[in-house]
Amino acid sequence: MSVSQCPVTESILFIDDVIGKGGLTHPRSRRIAEEIHSLLDDVAWGRAGDDHLPAVLSLIQDLLQAANEPEGYRLGEHLHQTMQMHGEVFESHVKTHNCPTETCEWLTPAPCQMACPAGIDVPTYVTLIGQGRDAEAIDVIRQDNPFPWVCGLVCTRPCEFMCVRGRMDTPVSIKFLKAFAAERAMSEGTYRNPEKGPDQGKRICVIGAGPGGLSAAYYLALKGYGVHVIEALPTAGGMIMVGIPRYRLPREVIDREVAMLEELGVSFAFNTRFGEDVTLDDLKSQGFAAFFFAIGAHKAYNLGIPGEADFPQTLEAIDLLRRVALGERRMPGRRVVVIGGGNVAIDAARTCMRLGCPEVTIAYRRTRHEMPADEEEVEQAEEEGIHFSFLTIPAKIVGEDKKITGLSCIRAELVKREGSSRMSPVPVLGSEYIMDADVVISAIGQKVDQLCMGDLETMDWTRRGTIDVNMVTMETSIAGIFAAGDAVTGPATVIEAIGGGKRAAEAIDRYLLGLPQPQMPPVPVRRRREACIELPASTKTVIKRPTMDMLNMDRRRTTFQQVELGYTENMVREEARRCLRCDICRRCGKCVEVCRDKMGISALELGYLDFDHPGPTDLRVTEERCIACGACAANCPNDAMKIEDRGDERLLMLCGTILNRQKLVYCNSCGKAMGPMKYLDYIRKRTKSVTQVPDDALICENCARTKTARFNVHTLPV
Amino acid sequence: MSQYYLFQDTKKCIGCHACEVQCKANKNLPVGPRLCQIIQVGPKMIGGLPRAAYIFMPCYHCENPWCVAACPTGAMQQRSSDGIVFVDHNLCVGCKTCISACPWGAPQWNPETGKVVKCDYCKDRVDQGLDPACVTTCLTHCLKFGKVEDMTQIRRDRHAQTVASLEHCAF
Numbered sequence: 001m002s003v004s005q006c007p008v009t010e011s012i013l014f015i016d017d018v019i020g021k022g023g024l025t026h027p028r029s030r031r032i033a034e035e036i037h038s039l040l041d042d043v044a045w046g047r048a049g050d051d052h053l054p055a056v057l058s059l060i061q062d063l064l065q066a067a068n069e070p071e072g073y074r075l076g077e078h079l080h081q082t083m084q085m086h087g088e089v090f091e092s093h094v095k096t097h098n099c100p101t102e103t104c105e106w107l108t109p110a111p112c113q114m115a116c117p118a119g120i121d122v123p124t125y126v127t128l129i130g131q132g133r134d135a136e137a138i139d140v141i142r143q144d145n146p147f148p149w150v151c152g153l154v155c156t157r158p159c160e161f162m163c164v165r166g167r168m169d170t171p172v173s174i175k176f177l178k179a180f181a182a183e184r185a186m187s188e189g190t191y192r193n194p195e196k197g198p199d200q201g202k203r204i205c206v207i208g209a210g211p212g213g214l215s216a217a218y219y220l221a222l223k224g225y226g227v228h229v230i231e232a233l234p235t236a237g238g239m240i241m242v243g244i245p246r247y248r249l250p251r252e253v254i255d256r257e258v259a260m261l262e263e264l265g266v267s268f269a270f271n272t273r274f275g276e277d278v279t280l281d282d283l284k285s286q287g288f289a290a291f292f293f294a295i296g297a298h299k300a301y302n303l304g305i306p307g308e309a310d311f312p313q314t315l316e317a318i319d320l321l322r323r324v325a326l327g328e329r330r331m332p333g334r335r336v337v338v339i340g341g342g343n344v345a346i347d348a349a350r351t352c353m354r355l356g357c358p359e360v361t362i363a364y365r366r367t368r369h370e371m372p373a374d375e376e377e378v379e380q381a382e383e384e385g386i387h388f389s390f391l392t393i394p395a396k397i398v399g400e401d402k403k404i405t406g407l408s409c410i411r412a413e414l415v416k417r418e419g420s421s422r423m424s425p426v427p428v429l430g431s432e433y434i435m436d437a438d439v440v441i442s443a444i445g446q447k448v449d450q451l452c453m454g455d456l457e458t459m460d461w462t463r464r465g466t467i468d469v470n471m472v473t474m475e476t477s478i479a480g481i482f483a484a485g486d487a488v489t490g491p492a493t494v495i496e497a498i499g500g501g502k503r504a505a506e507a508i509d510r511y512l513l514g515l516p517q518p519q520m521p522p523v524p525v526r527r528r529r530e531a532c533i534e535l536p537a538s539t540k541t542v543i544k545r546p547t548m549d550m551l552n553m554d555r556r557r558t559t560f561q562q563v564e565l566g567y568t569e570n571m572v573r574e575e576a577r578r579c580l581r582c583d584i585c586r587r588c589g590k591c592v593e594v595c596r597d598k599m600g601i602s603a604l605e606l607g608y609l610d611f612d613h614p615g616p617t618d619l620r621v622t623e624e625r626c627i628a629c630g631a632c633a634a635n636c637p638n639d640a641m642k643i644e645d646r647g648d649e650r651l652l653m654l655c656g657t658i659l660n661r662q663k664l665v666y667c668n669s670c671g672k673a674m675g676p677m678k679y680l681d682y683i684r685k686r687t688k689s690v691t692q693v694p695d696d697a698l699i700c701e702n703c704a705r706t707k708t709a710r711f712n713v714h715t716l717p718v
Numbered sequence: 719m720s721q722y723y724l725f726q727d728t729k730k731c732i733g734c735h736a737c738e739v740q741c742k743a744n745k746n747l748p749v750g751p752r753l754c755q756i757i758q759v760g761p762k763m764i765g766g767l768p769r770a771a772y773i774f775m776p777c778y779h780c781e782n783p784w785c786v787a788a789c790p791t792g793a794m795q796q797r798s799s800d801g802i803v804f805v806d807h808n809l810c811v812g813c814k815t816c817i818s819a820c821p822w823g824a825p826q827w828n829p830e831t832g833k834v835v836k837c838d839y840c841k842d843r844v845d846q847g848l849d850p851a852c853v854t855t856c857l858t859h860c861l862k863f864g865k866v867e868d869m870t871q872i873r874r875d876r877h878a879q880t881v882a883s884l885e886h887c888a889f
Contacts, residue, residue, distance in 0.1 A: 598791045598811045634812025634832035675818060683788050683815045690782040702823060 006103035007086035008044050008093055011079055012037060018075045029072035032059050036079065044104040046529075048094045057083065088520045097526040102586065105637040109526060110582035112159035112174060117499035119524025120144045122159055122174055123583040125181070127530045130576030134181040135190035140527050141178060142194070145498050146218040146261070147211060149186065149253050152179020153564070154244055156374065156493045164582050168617045170545040172578050173567075180572045186256055193264055197224035202512055205230065205288040207274045210238020211494045212294035212485025214261060215501030216508070221264040223509050228288070229266060232273035232452075234326070238296050239486065240494055242322040243344070245351050246560040275452035290480050290508045293467065294501060297486035298322075299449040303339060303442045307397030313404045314397060317348035317443035324351055331356040333438030337407050338362045339394050340443030341371040344491075346378060348443050349386045354560055361387040363394060363435065365412055365425040380563065384556050389435065393427055397440055406434040446491045456481075466490050473507035473517045474500060482508055532581050532656030537619035540657045543578050546571040581655035585640035591632035591654075599631055604659075622659035627678045628652055650676050667700035674700050720779035720801035722839055723866040724850070725873070730860035733758055733772035737852035737861060744840065744851035751826035753777070753837040754852050774861065776852070777824035777837035779803045785836075788819035793834075797841070804838035807831070839863070 015037045024030040036059050042048040060083070063069075063076030083090060093099060099107035100114065112122040120141055128137035141148040155175050163171030185191035204220050206213045209231035217227045235241055237254040262268070272278055274295065283291065300316035308314055313333055317340065320332065336357045338349045341364035349360045362381070364371060367390045371378060382388070389409075396408040410432050412425035447465050460468035460477035467476055467483040474482045484500030486492055503522055510517055549565040550556070556563055567575065589606070596602040603626035607615025628650045630643035642653045645664060652660040662676035674680060680698075733756055741753050753776065760770035779796075783803045786794045793809035794816050796802070805816075805825070810833040816825040817834060825836040840850040848854075853861045862872065 594811045598809075599813055600790055629813035629815060631811040631813035679815075680818065683819045686790065686815065687784045687787045687819050690784055690787045 006093075006099050006101045007082050007089050008040060008099070009103045011082050012040050012044060014078060014082075015040070015075065018071065023071035024069065024075070026066065026069045026072065029063060029066050029069045029075075032062050032066075033072070033075060035059055036063075043090060043093050044099075045106045046097045050094070052094060053083075053087075053090055088518055092520070092523045095525070096523045097529075098523050100523055105586060105588070107526070108586040108638075109524060111162040111164060113524050113526070113583065115158040115162040116144075116524070117158065117493070117496040118145045118502060119499065119522070120159075121525065121527040121583075123579060123581050124526075124528045124530045126172060126174060126177060126576050126579045127533060127581070129177050129181050130533050130573055130579070132573060134184045135188070135192070137178075137181045138185045138191055139194065141181075143527055144502065144525070145495070146215055147257050147494075147498065148178045149182035149257050150211070150240055150249060151495055151498070152176055152182055153253065154240065154249050155495050158495070164580050164587065165578055168541075168580075173545050173575050176548070176564075176567060177572055177576055180567060180569075182257075183566075184569075191260070193260055194222060196222055196264060200224040200512070202226065202289040203228060203287060204290045204292065204508060204512075205283050205286075206292045206294065208238060208294040208296055208485065208487070209233075209236040209258075209268065209270075210294055210296050210485055210497060211240055212296075212487075212497035212501040212504075213238065213292065214258065215498045216292045216294065216482075216484065216505045217266045217501075218261055218264065219502055219505035220508060221261065221266050223505070225509075225512075227266045228269065230269045230272040230274060230278060230283075232271070233322075234270050236268060236270070238294075239298070242325040243318065243347070245321060245347050245354075246325065247350070247354065247556070247563050248347075250562050273452060275454055279455055281455075289512055290482065292501075292504055292508060293453075293476070293481065293483040293487060294485035294497070295448065295452065295487045297446040297448045297466075297491045299447050300442060301445045301447060303394060303444065305394055305396055307399070308442075311397060311399050311402060311404045311440075313399075313439045315439060315441045317344050317441050318446055320348055320441060321351060324355070329355060332441070333357065333404075335359045335437050336361070336439045336441060337389075337394075337435055337437040338441045338443055339407075340364065340445070341366065341373060342443065342445070343373045343377060344446070345443035346373045346381050346386075348441050350381050350384060352439075352441070353384055353386060353557055356558075357439075359387070360385075361389050361435070361437075363389045363392040363407070363409065365391070365393050366414060366423060367391060370414075370422060380550075383553070391425065392435075393425060394440075395432065398434065404438055404440060405436070407437045407440055408432060408434050446486075448487050448490070464490055470517075472503075472519065472521050473510075474504035475507060475511075475517070480511065482511075526583065529584070532584065532653075533577055534653065534656045534658060535577055536658045536661075537622065540578065541619050543574050545578070546575055580657075581640070584638055585655050586638060588637070590635045590637070591641050594631050594635045595626075599629065601625055601627060601629075603627075604632060606654075619654070619657055619659060622652070623661070626652060626660040627682045628660055628662050628676050629679055629682070645673055650679075665698060667703055668698045669703040670700060672700045672702065674698065720797075720803070720839070721865055722779070722800065722802070722844070722863060724774075724776055724839070724853070725862045725864075726774035727858075727860040727862070727872075727876075728771055728773065729876075730858040731756070731772045731774065732858055733770070734857055736855050736857055737774065740851045740855035741837075745835065747828060747835065748830045751828050751835050753824075753826055753835065774852075775822065776839075777803060778822060779839070784819040784821065785816035785825055788815040790815065794825070794836075802839050802841050802844075803836070804841060805834050805836055807833055807835075810834050 015033055019033055024033055036056055039052050039056050042052055060076050060079050063072050066072050097107055098109045102108040110123045125137040125140045138148055152175060157175040159174045160171040165172050203226040206217045206229045209229045217229055221227045236258045241254055300318050336352045338345050345362055349362050352360045391412045393410045393412050394407055395410050397404060398408050399405045410427040412427055414423035415426045417424045458478055462468045467487050469476050469483050469488050474484045476483050482504045484504045485497040489496055507517055546567050551561055551563050555561055592604045592606050595604045603622050605618045605621050607617045633641045633643040640655050644651050648664050649661050650664055651658055664673045665677050667674055735756050737754055738752055755775050757773045757775055761768040779802055783796060786796055791809045791811055793806045812832045825834045828835045849863050853863045
């Protein structure tokens with residue numbers, strides 16, 4: 001079996017092959033093989049229930065027991081081996097309706113969902129938001145991510161980078177649609193927790209109230225466990241509270257979403273640092289059955305340059321952000337240099353600007369192109385008047401009398417290094433210069449604080465200083481202790497922490513129930529197959545991604561008010577309608593091939609078949625040449641392309657986008673719809689050589705036949 | 719015209735539709751497509767008695783088939799050896815032009831496969847020297863399949879009998 005192929009489809013093809021070759025001579029084994037085939041078909045087409053796989057297994061046993069049929073035995077053995085080796089894949093097909101190898105046509109997932117570290121069913125919730133069903137959309141999102149509002153404001157949106165619409169014009173604004181729906185649902189009081197499972201009678205301790213810890217807490221609470229969260233900071237949220245500044249993520253948003261957890265019965269102990277205020281033995285004696293560590297990566301890396309430890313004005317960005325988040329508003333100094341190129345550097349710089357620093361510069365070793373920070377954030381920082389000094393390597397912090405006077409820097413040039421995808425900065429000899437500064441802030445990355453974990457001596461750590469876990473189950477080297485979030489991945493994103501927390505919750509549940517842990521990383525669940533929103537191709541094409549309204553510049557430079565003001569309701573509903581519904585259309589291109597190569601019409605111009613060879617895509621040109629024959633619809637495996645007679649029109653729709661609509665022509669005799677004129681013309685043109693039907697005789701084939709039949713009846717001897 | 723002729727003795731036919739059932743079973747067709755059809759005409763009162771006729775209508779396998787001309791993909795073909803008109807399912811894309819072009823409604827739509835299916839006189843069976851499926855199951859033996867030249871004789875005999883009986887003729 002090739003690596004890319006799915007064992008479900010492979011098994012079906014194998015049975016096809018065996019039956020087709022006629023090897024099964026005994027009717028009984030042929031019937032069993034056909035039954036297995038039909039059950040596996042159900043699995044591959046998303047119709048299977050819980051009883052399907054047990055039924056397949058017992059039918060395989062029947063095959064293996066039929067002694068007089070060597071071919072049947074061979075088939076049974078092959079299927080048995082496949083099911084043994086890939087049992088989890090079969091189960092995941094039934095449970096998630098998702099075939100990540102994209103082999104099973106009906107189960108091929110959307111790229112956005114596969115890109116999301118939490119595996120949110122994006123097309124479904126975007127469609128729901130497009131229909132104004134905000135609360136339902138939030139319910140769908142919260143099945144995979146308990147913080148749609150937070151993520152709607154600060155997610156790094158890997159989904160949008162994979163968005164197929166981005167290959168046509170710009171990606172759907174997936175991120176913010178969530179935030180709008182969450183805000184609306186919260187304000188209308190329809191943002192509700194799902195039904196809690198029956199009480200399991202066990203308590204779990206979560207260490208760290210960041211996105212990872214809280215996600216695990218949420219899913220564990222829903223499963224019916226008692227969850228207690230301990231947190232070193234005086235407030236919940238972790239890095240999203242003390243790492244992300246308030247102008248990007250208002251505190252109220254975090255508070256409201258965390259309050260939803262408290263409603264589920266999750267209890268919190270703040271100002272409690274693990275390893276200092278409480279130890280593992282303390283917690284164990286309180287009767288917790290499992291532990292989940294999501295302690296984050298809050299410790300800054302040192303710059304490692306002379307002078308770093310000599311001046312009190314050398315700050316760590318993460319420390320500054322924490323203090324400001326907790327209420328401090330003191331200006332660190334007049335001339336600030338932030339060293340680093342990531343989001344934390346930008347956040348620190350923009351925070352300094354808001355604290356009143358008149359001159360803020362970000363010094364980065366490489367160029368803008370290599371900056372790991374979010375493009376939009378870099379732009380916003382620039383708008384606010386942050387200076388950038390690229391290709392700048394800090395060499396030494398200089399000053400006198402315990403006061404910084406400047407940062408000694410060396411200019412760099414970028415060199416391509418063997419074995420590295422990123423360009424490396426190399427110092428230019430003799431280019432040292434002094435950058436004036438009162439304060440130097442380092443923002444070159446964070447690591448996990450291992451100190452607090454001191455009494456967990458058997459815990460394994462990676463070379464990067466993160467907790468070593470099994471990435472499928474998030475189990476650490478100590479039984480009953482799980483970990484996720486930045487503590488495992490190193491400084492990463494909110495959504496990755498949420499995905500990790502969710503995975504850990506699943507594994508903790510299995511651990512406590514004594515179930516075996518999965519070997520295969522979890523597959524995102526396709527929650528629904530929501531009907532598509534109908535709209536004309538011209539509208540679908542013309543709608544543009546809205547531009548975000550921003551707070552005015554003076555306020556952005558002086559206050560911590562939210563910078564992005566959000567979309568209006570109209571903008572959100574329109575934007576959601578731009579979604580191409582890649583959960584239904586798998587972009588296999590069969591429709592285009594049939595129309596162009598078989599029918600010779602070439603009406604469809606859909607070029608987004610693959611990333612590497614994008615062709616032009618225009619939904620609007622279809623109607624120019626399309627004859628509404630429906631061959632594309634007949635060949636679509638997923639019902640994405642549909643042809644339908646409605647009223648006095650024939651409609652051709654791709655995932656709800658009306659590609660073509662043509663008036664129907666009716667039979668002069670019985671009034672039956674015969675199809676649009678273009679279609680009839682096409683047929684007439686092709687049959688011209690053999691028929692003598694006058695052009696104006698609009699009679700359907702049934703009427704023509706009835707007439708002829710009647711004629712025959714009268715002439716035949718009855 | 720194909721070399722074959724499928725003759726229906728309308729006098730014997732009782733309209734039981736067994737031919738249709740057997741046809742669908744043989745081709746494994748879902749609800750919908752009917753390759754051969756019994757069309758009922760009547761009942762009408764003739765000479766004070768109700769009379770009904772059942773006309774068997776398969777594909778006529780025309781000499782110049784409009785469906786073959788209409789098909790843009792070359793799926794609808796006429797077999798050169800014996801003139802049977804059939805669909806190659808590997809080539810059919812389901813544009814339905816043949817369905818619209820045929821004046822007899824012979825090509826049928828198979829919603830399960832999204833392709834056209836039509837009567838091909840069971841050419842696989844004919845090639846093995848067997849009769850088409852519909853013929854094998856006819857209860858009253860009113861369907862007969864064979865070469866055109868053999869078929870004319872039956873009708874000629876029938877006509878001669880009718881003439882000879884003198885009961886129904888006008889002279």
